[in-house]
Amino acid sequence: MSTSAGQTSYTAHHLQVLEGLEAVRKRPGMYIGSTDGRGLMHCLWEIIDNSVDEALGGHCDRIEVVLHADGSVEVGDNGRGVPVDIEPRTGLTGVEVVYTKLHAGGKFGGGSYTASGGLHGVGASVVNALSARLDVAVDRGGKVHAMSFRRGEPGVFADPASGPDPDAPFTAFDERPTLRIVGKVARAKTGTRVRYWADRQIFIKDAEFDDEALRARARQTSFLVPGLLILIRDERGLPGTLGADGPHEEVFHHEGGISEFADFLATDAPVTDVWRLQGSGSFTETVPVLDDRGHMSPTEVSRECEVDIALRWGTGFETTVASYVNIIATPKGGTHIMGFDAALLKVFRRQLELNARKLKVGADKVDKDDILAGLTAVVTVRLAEPQFEGQTKEVLGTPAVRAIVAKIVEQELTERFDNPKRGERAQSALLLEKVVSEMKARISARLHKETQRAKNALESSTLPAKLADCRSNETERTELFIVEGDSALGTAKLARNSEFQALLPIRGKILNVQKASVADTLKNAECAAILQVIGAGSGRTFDLDSARYGKVIIMTDADVDGAHIRTLLITLFFRYMRPLVEAGRLYAAVPPLHRIEVVNPGSKPNELIYTYSEGQMRQAVAALGKRGRTIKQPLQRYKGLGEMDAGQLAETTMDPARRTLRRVTVEDATNAGMTFEMLMGNEVAPRRDFIVAGSARLDRERIDA
Template sequence: MAKKDYGADSLTVLEGLDAVRKRPGMYIGTTDTQGLMHCLWEIIDNAVDEALAGACTHIVVTLHKDGSVEVADNGRGIPVDVEPKTKLTGVEVVLTKLHAGAKFGNASYNAAGGLHGVGSSVVNALSSRLDVEVDRNGNTYHMAFHQGHPGVYTDADPEHPSPDSPFRKTRKNRPTELEIIGHVKPKTTGTRIRYWADPEIFNDTARFDYDQLIDRVRQTSFLVPGLKLDVVDERIEATGDEHVDELIENDIGAAQAAAAETADDEDAAIVRASAGDDAIARTEAENMQQQAEAGAATTLEATVSPQPDAPTPGHRRLEEFCHTGGVVDFVDFLSQGEPVSNIWRITGQGTYHEETQAVDEHGDLHAQDITRACDVDIALRWVNGYDTTIRSFVNVVATPGGGMHVDGFLNAVTRQVRKAVEDNARKLKVNLKDAKMKVERDDILAGLVAVVTVRIAEPQFQGQTKDVLGTAQVKPVVTRIVDRQFAEMITGSKRGYKEQSSRVLEKIVGEMHARIQARKTKEVARRKTALESASMPPKLSDCQPGNDDVAELFIVEGDSALGTAKAARNSAFQALLPIRGKILNVQKASLAQMLSNKECAAIIQVVGAGSGASFDLSQARYNKVIMMTDADVDGAHIRTLLLTLFYRYMRPLIEAGHVYAAVPPLHRIALTGPRKGEYIYTYSDDELAGKLEQLDRDHISYADDIQRYKGLGEMDANQLADTTMDPRTRLLRRIRMEDAERAAGIFSLLMGDEVPPRRQFIVDNADDFDRSKIDT
């Protein structure tokens, strides 16, 4: 039961980093592998920010055997002097105070990834132990923390520190003395942070994902040209070769403990590395790595607190990354498939105004209008294929959700591509009058590989995890730069781009046509589904239900014949569907055109078994489908068109013998004399001549006025029933298909698009014409 009293004593105040431990999800998202890796990204990003500031050339990430992670850089080192307001050293401020750091102003970092001032302090709060070493002023300073609180550990073996060692916390509100543990050259600077993730915070599934780490480090090496990054996995045992192991340890030690003595020396080192002076050492290291890999096991991840007998991971002990080509190298690495274009690079700088809160000399915040600089660096290319790969970054921090910089890039590219297509419409065979023929963004994105980066001061991200850039002023800056430079590339006006731009536009237009066709197919499928399930056409005169095993559907030529057929039929099992004239030749038409034809659509509806691959003979509503057309050339043509429809879209009806052609008579002979009132029907001119000769020979009289039917509508109901519809007296011809391949060839020849073969067929077979083979 809830307490009735609610007062100040009911409130809880979480001070310092206790709030982070209480609600870690607010700062790192989750407490599984994703959150664990996010902590590592925060520390790495701080080191990378030193590289962006021009103060760092080498970063080493080390995975220790005991489950801890160490990040070392040769940047300027965290300040060790006392911060006036808190009276704490810079190291303690950075690692224990939320929203504290040098990235809230403009002096120390013009473009940085860690901007919220909570990265290092949050990692400290969520670690069972964190040790920091700083090289500055000729000294190496050290400080340790337990769950975010500063203090002193008493390690039994200083060479192997442990979070389980005895810890003495510094008294509250008392500054912690930085311990000097060694000396370095006066100009040597750098920071080393080693931490053990707290198992009380992270769940049992949390793992350091080595593949994610390698991807992130490789990505950073592309985005910061010349920066060397090493990943060392000490969980993998040494090779046993003293010379190779010494090379490794020397390289690791050099990165962790020493830096170039001067900035000039650092720059020279980059130049030498890019020029290949380290080729021999790199080759030796490569040989070592291959030997180490041969003896490695297959586990790719290490737990936060690995067991002593846990298998070693299946990768190299040392991975080195250093690229000098920047985003161009990155796009080349990401590209999969045959390239359509070379890698195009867009670079530039713009400015924008932003109102931000700035700290004055009294420590108070005030709104100020500041002019910001935005550096844009983009590389892109198209490859054959359909996948889109766009990687975006702000100050080397990945923004997988995109943001304003990506929106500006895509808007400009889309606009310029559309303009280029319009300008080259005739060459690209694009009908500008057709509203559907418009290039959409998806057409452009197919096969696109791009890396979009911007560098700005104090970017606004959506949340601490920095997935999306929210600084709105960046969008128009990127749009203007891309508009100007990409326009020259895609139009081919820039030297060397004409052939490439033509290939890119052809690919994009091809994607547009494919999309339009796919949409038509989807619409056809949707229409077909609706068609087959819709109510019956109003002109259908259906039979009575319950007679499916004997039900017959007569497809009748013309409305006039329909009137007679209604009176002649047996409505218990005979249904009538009129068609108007000659239906569509579906051999020449597309599926969409066929379903758009009212007559074809009505037939498919009434038969009720579907069409094409979805046709289900068991669902057919009638046992017989009978084509009842006039006994003339036009009637024969209509039957041929109907058969083409059945063959193309309802073939099982023909294969199972359910399709018939009615055989109405051409002539009626009225007998006279004793047999007055009797009639004889003939079905061809030859049959008429033969019948008349027989009557004369038998001395049977008949009326000289022999009726010649011009169509079914000229018969009365009794005549139509006796000659064509009554199962007891009618004549039907069953349509059979004994050779499917030959039938397909005949339909293609007689009803297809190619006229010359059809003409030749008629010429070649004219002499063999057999009138008895056709029902006219």
């Protein structure tokens, strides 16, 4: 049996061993997720969270973040300061250990932090490895200690008089790095300042710090750590930011904690006050602990888990549950949210059993969704060394936390319902009535939907008469085009493939559903027709699997009115059929703006070129001119879909083989909801401010006036 040359040539010397920070630079995505703006922000969170951990321990009450004009960012706090003495195992100063050694720090059971956001000991060292330059200054013992790094390597920069520069000549330390003393401070003053320049060899050129995300995170943290002041200063002067016209400074400071946070997150009128559920529980777990000989040995340790929850119910139907572990957001939940949900369901079912006759509950069972309707909650737990799923820390995995949270929520919430005070009793009664009302509405909607489905199966005439349906019943293939106006409908009927393309015309601008009530929306003929044709219900009862079409495509004119109609339609889908948007099944057609007819010599038919923007049209005309081609004048500028003939509409907008579609997506439901409320809601002032702020960036050529 012979062995191929390729197999014999693969030997041990082909294997690479990446050591220390070299591994981080080789595979940055493993540590920070990506090398675009999200990865850049992840690095900033790592540094900020180190300061927040000091605040969690009660050692820090002020954090300052400065986005410098030279692209660097600086984070300073008045905490204890990174240790500057020698770490005995490595023989290095604490500063160098923290910023150059992976999986090193004060959060591995050494008693420095009872609860922290940084858990893996890679945050500061990863940021250092991915920085063209990082400077650390530590105030301790009446002295200012400093150390600089270039791509993770300690040394000294020969800075010009103008200030620190990552491109300044750099001299690496030959032997053991030296922590320099560069000044004096009051002996009582302590703290750490970190300034770094992200390495553009690692991050893409267009990656920028997101000032809006930074402010949102700072606001969130100031709620979660009462008394902590966070100052954000933007000196970059970037267009489109609050600091575009000069340095912008904002301070976040909230003494009310998560009770104030729940009020801030809530958007509807209250049914209850903000209720605070607090408690703690202990559990044991077996973890590897570093002994005196430097060996890891399994040890059973006792843990304390503190639970603090603020929740309130409002008159609306949206649910907002923000969860945190040691102030680190866990957007995908985990064991603490499992315990919270289970306890809510248990308590409400028991209360409804006790009050069944008064509330006329009958034999129906309350569901989790009935309880969550209108709920705004902030769920926080604090514990040492929580288990997360991955470095991004989006899901808590510590099993024991579920039972502790469930027990505390059950005890505290039951006490609220049993409170004899008149005000508390009235709020509890209103809440139970709301939950029962939600339950009855859900059951009624389900019965109605089942009846409607059965009716639709027997009577296809229930669909609107103006719907030009397709022949195919294969949902994956079918497409519903929502067309602006009857004139465009006539052309579209000739242009479509009736096998799998259906058409529904609407008359002009539909109702703005962000302002309207549910009843008004369902009364509106155009909105009702769209909901009826899609056939999957609306709101919380929307069933994506029942949607009659695989794609829903909004096809409007390529002008300002068309864009407005498209916005109104997207608002309808976002508000009442959000799962369809989240599944990526809502699209906007992209009709052309111009038609260029290139004259061909002789009897050869003229060539047609379609362009979709002014810039694209000018570019095409210029290119044809350079090639000496003759263009028939005047160029055709489409004012609407009705100006095209069927062949042109099919070729440019409807034929799957040649058209262009824009998919409508929702990456962040919270921000999307806030944006829709600002642009389409009842409050006029925020919308006016948005329009005034963005007026300078308006392209007047795009207005078809």
